[in-house]
Structure formats: structure tokens, C-alpha cells
Amino acid sequence: MSTAIEVRTPSANYTVHIGPGLLADLAQRIAALHTTPKAKLFVVTSPVIWSHWSERFLASFGGTQPVVLQVLAGEQYKRFSTLESLAEQLAEHGADRDSILIAFGGGVLGDMTGFLAAIYMRGIRYVQVPTTALAQIDSSVGGKTGANLAAGKNLIGSFHHPLAVFADIDTLSTLPENELRAGLQESVKAGIIRDRELFDYMEAHTAAILAGNHEALTRVIADSVQMKVNVVAEDEFETGVRMLLNLGHTLGHAIEAATRYEQLLHGEAIAWGMIAATSIAQKRGMVTSAQVERITNLVRAYGPLKPFTADVHELVSLTAKDKKNRSDSRRFILPVGIGDATVVRDVTEAELTVATEELFAQMPTREDLAEANA
Numbered sequence: 078m079s080t081a082i083e084v085r086t087p088s089a090n091y092t093v094h095i096g097p098g099l100l101a102d103l104a105q106r107i108a109a110l111h112t113t114p115k116a117k118l119f120v121v122t123s124p125v126i127w128s129h130w131s132e133r134f135l136a137s138f139g140g141t142q143p144v145v146l147q148v149l150a151g152e153q154y155k156r157f158s159t160l161e162s163l164a165e166q167l168a169e170h171g172a173d174r175d176s177i178l179i180a181f182g183g184g185v186l187g188d189m190t191g192f193l194a195a196i197y198m199r200g201i202r203y204v205q206v207p208t209t210a211l212a213q214i215d216s217s218v219g220g221k222t223g224a225n226l227a228a229g230k231n232l233i234g235s236f237h238h239p240l241a242v243f244a245d246i247d248t249l250s251t252l253p254e255n256e257l258r259a260g261l262q263e264s265v266k267a268g269i270i271r272d273r274e275l276f277d278y279m280e281a282h283t284a285a286i287l288a289g290n291h292e293a294l295t296r297v298i299a300d301s302v303q304m305k306v307n308v309v310a311e312d313e314f315e316t317g318v319r320m321l322l323n324l325g326h327t328l329g330h331a332i333e334a335a336t337r338y339e340q341l342l343h344g345e346a347i348a349w350g351m352i353a354a355t356s357i358a359q360k361r362g363m364v365t366s367a368q369v370e371r372i373t374n375l376v377r378a379y380g381p382l383k384p385f386t387a388d389v390h391e392l393v394s395l396t397a398k399d400k401k402n403r404s405d406s407r408r409f410i411l412p413v414g415i416g417d418a419t420v421v422r423d424v425t426e427a428e429l430t431v432a433t434e435e436l437f438a439q440m441p442t443r444e445d446l447a448e449a450n451a
């Protein structure tokens with residue numbers, strides 16, 4: 078049995094399906110989404126995912142197999158050069174305006190395929206088939222697409238929604254544990270900003286969730302998606318409440334850019350960002366010390382918080398490039414207790430510097446981590 082969550086925005090209506098076994102009739106599910114039976118299908122995926130899941134993926138397509146395009150996944154490859162190569166391949170294979178792309182992979186592939194769909198021939202359709210916890214929990218939903226620049230994270234992109242999302246939780250069985258943990262940080266975020274029950278559930282069921290228990294994992298994914306869908310329905314283009322989905326991301330994105338997208342996974346970087354935001358909120362009296370302890374413990378439970386090397390001043394200056402900032406102010410998301418958050422416009426460089434220095438003060442060494450794992 079799968080769960081269906083409806084996305085309703087001014088520019089798009091579609092369904093997010095979450096559950097086991099969705100790959101089994103994927104071709105029929107995609108065919109039911111459109112009225113162009115001769116439309117060419119293109120799967121954008123990566124060698125690792127394809128090696129695990131190609132057989133199951135292709136089984137339902139019968140005689141009309143999609144064209145398979147493979148690129149390397151991972152944050153370092155979320156670049157214009159990858160998009161250009163994919164666009165050239167689409168053109169070589171005769172993709173036209175009726176063609177449909179299928180993003181089969183994690184958030185990197187999903188964001189890039191969505192962006193490719195937004196710009197190829199000025200816009201074609203695509204479907205999200207996310208295969209990481211992060212992509213099922215967050216990135217496949219809501220229409221943000223894009224790629225990184227050396228100067229900053231997701232600095233190019235567009236809003237372009239998929240025709241549907243099929244999150245087959247079976248695919249998570251081959252996901253490495255560190256990727257599962259990093260993805261679940263987006264659910265920790267969801268709990269902190271807007272869903273106290275989800276936060277409580279993640280506290281109480283950590284072991285089952287991390288062990289990949291289907292019921293526990295489906296609940297966490299579905300609740301996170303529902304929270305995001307509600308926010309996106311209210312503010313599709315991030316002019317207000319959608320900025321809350323960026324808790325931990327201002328500093329998290331700065332960490333990713335400063336470390337050239339090589340040292341931490343996205344979820345690992347935003348875990349640090351959430352710790353810093355919570356510390357700033359505590360100093361402003363927006364969270365109690367008991368709430369700080371609960372938030373920190375939950376982030377750590379889905380961690381560990383991983384060490385990284387970067388310069389505090391570079392990190393703080395990179396936050397100035399955040400897309401939420403406007404000519405009149407910097408914007409920063411802070412938790413208000415647990416289950417609520419707010420956008421503040423007066424976080425100072427001094428506050429950011431102190432919070433960033435605190436991260437380095439509590440950072441484990443690689444030896445600490447090895448010892449903890451032994």
C-alpha cells in the first residue's frame with residue numbers, strides 16, 4: 078500500500094506517491110500522467126543506482142524502453158558542465174517538446190534533471206523517481222531545481238514542478254547508511270520548523286527509523302513531505318513562509334561551498350547549520366536550554382556531526398551570497414521552540430561568527446569518530 082500526497086500550487090498539481098513496490102508498474106503509472114503516447118522517455122540516472130535497480134526499473138516498460146542517460150552522482154557533479162552534456166545527449170537522441178525525462182536517483186540528479194527539463198527547448202515535462210532518503214523526504218517535491226556554482230550552492234536554477242513523484246522506499250535498501258542519516262536531517266529540520274509530532278516521533282523511534290523499518294521510514298518520509306507540501310502550497314516561489322524550509326541552510330550551504338562540495342553531504346552540512354541557528358536562537362531567548370538540548374541530541378542521533386575544514390570568516394562571508402538575501406536585508410531562519418520557526422532580518426555578522434566558532438569548538442576529530450565507531 079502506498080501513500081498519496083497531493084501538491085496544489087498556482088502553477089502545478091501533482092501527486093507524490095510513497096511506498097514499496099512502485100517500480101513494478103512505473104511505465105503504466107507514467108503513461109497515465111499524459112496524453113502523448115508516442116512521447117519519448119529519457120531516464121537520467123547514475124552508474125551506482127543503475128547497477129542496483131535497472132532491472133526492476135525497466136521491467137514495466139516492455140517493448141518501449143526509455144533511453145538511458147547516465148551521469149556521475151554526487152555534489153561535485155551538480156554543475157553546468159553536466160547539464161550541457163545531458164542537453165547535448167537529449168538533442169542527439171532526438172528529444173522534442175513531447176519528451177519526458179525521468180529523474181532516477183538522489184537529490185543531485187533530481188535537481189539537475191528538473192533544471193534540464195526546465196531549459197531544454199524552453200521547457201519539457203519530467204517525473205521524479207527519487208532513490209535516496211533525502212530525495213524522497215525533500216528534494217523531489219516542490220519544484221526547486223538547479224545546480225551549483227563555485228561561488229555558491231544552487232546559484233542557478235528554476236522553479237519547475239514534476240508531473241508526479243514516485244518514491245519507492247524499496248530502493249532505500251541499497252543506500253549507504255551515511256546517506257540515509259544525512260537525508261533524515263531534512264526530516265529533523267521538518268520537525269523543528271513545523272511539525273512537533275514528527276520531531277517527537279523521530280526522537281522515540283530513532284533505532285527503527287535508522288534500521289530502515291518500513292513502517293517507521295514511510296511515516297517519517299510522508300510526514301516530512303506533507304509538511305513541505307503545505308508550505309509550498311502557501312508560498313510556491315519562496316517570498317515568505319517557504320524560507321522556513323531553509324533552516325540550517327544559510328550556513329550549511331556556506332559550508333558546502335567553502336569545502337568545494339567535497340567534505341560533507343548536504344544533510345551533514347545542514348546538520349551543522351541547524352546547530353548554529355539553534356545557538357543563535359538560544360542567545361535571543363527564542364528556545365530554552367531544554368529545547369536546545371533536545372534539538373542538538375536529535376541532530377546528533379541522526380549524525381554523527383562530521384568534522385570539516387574551513388575558515389570561519391570565509392563561511393560568514395559566504396552567507397552573504399544566500400539567495401534569501403535581498404538588497405535591504407540578510408535573512409536567516411531561526412527556530413522558535415520546537416515545531417515553529419521564523420525569518421529574521423537582523424542576524425549580525427558578529428552573531429554568525431560566534432555561532433560558527435562554536436561549531437569548531439565542538440567538532441569531533443576524525444580520530445574521535447573512528448573511536449566511536451570501533
Ligand SMILES: NC(=O)c1ccc[n+]([C@@H]2O[C@H](COP(=O)([O-])OP(=O)(O)OC[C@H]3O[C@@H](n4cnc5c(N)ncnc54)[C@H](O)[C@@H]3O)[C@@H](O)[C@H]2O)c1
Pocket residue numbers: 123125126129150151152155182183184185186187188208209210211212215216217218219220221222231248249250251252253256259260263342343344
Ligand atoms: N530541490 C530541493 O528542494 C532540494 C531539497 C533538499 C536537497 N536538495 C539537494 O539535494 C542534493 C542532495 O541529494 P542526495 O542527498 O540525494 O545526494 P545524491 O543525489 O548525491 O545521492 C547520494 C549518493 O547516493 C547514491 N545513491 C542514490 N540512490 C541510491 C540507492 N538507492 N542505492 C545506493 N546508492 C544510491 C548516489 O549515486 C550518490 O552517490 C543536494 O544537492 C541538495 O542541494 C534539493
Ligand SMILES: O=C(O)C(=O)C[C@@H](O)[C@H](O)[C@H](O)COP(=O)(O)O
Pocket residue numbers: 215219221230231263315319322323326400
Ligand atoms: O524546497 C525548499 O524551499 C528548500 O529550501 C528545501 C531545502 O532542503 C533544499 O536544500 C533546497 O534546495 C534549498 O534551496 P535554496 O533555494 O536555498 O538553494
Ligand SMILES: [Zn+2]
Pocket residue numbers: 215263326343347
Ligand atoms: Zn536541504
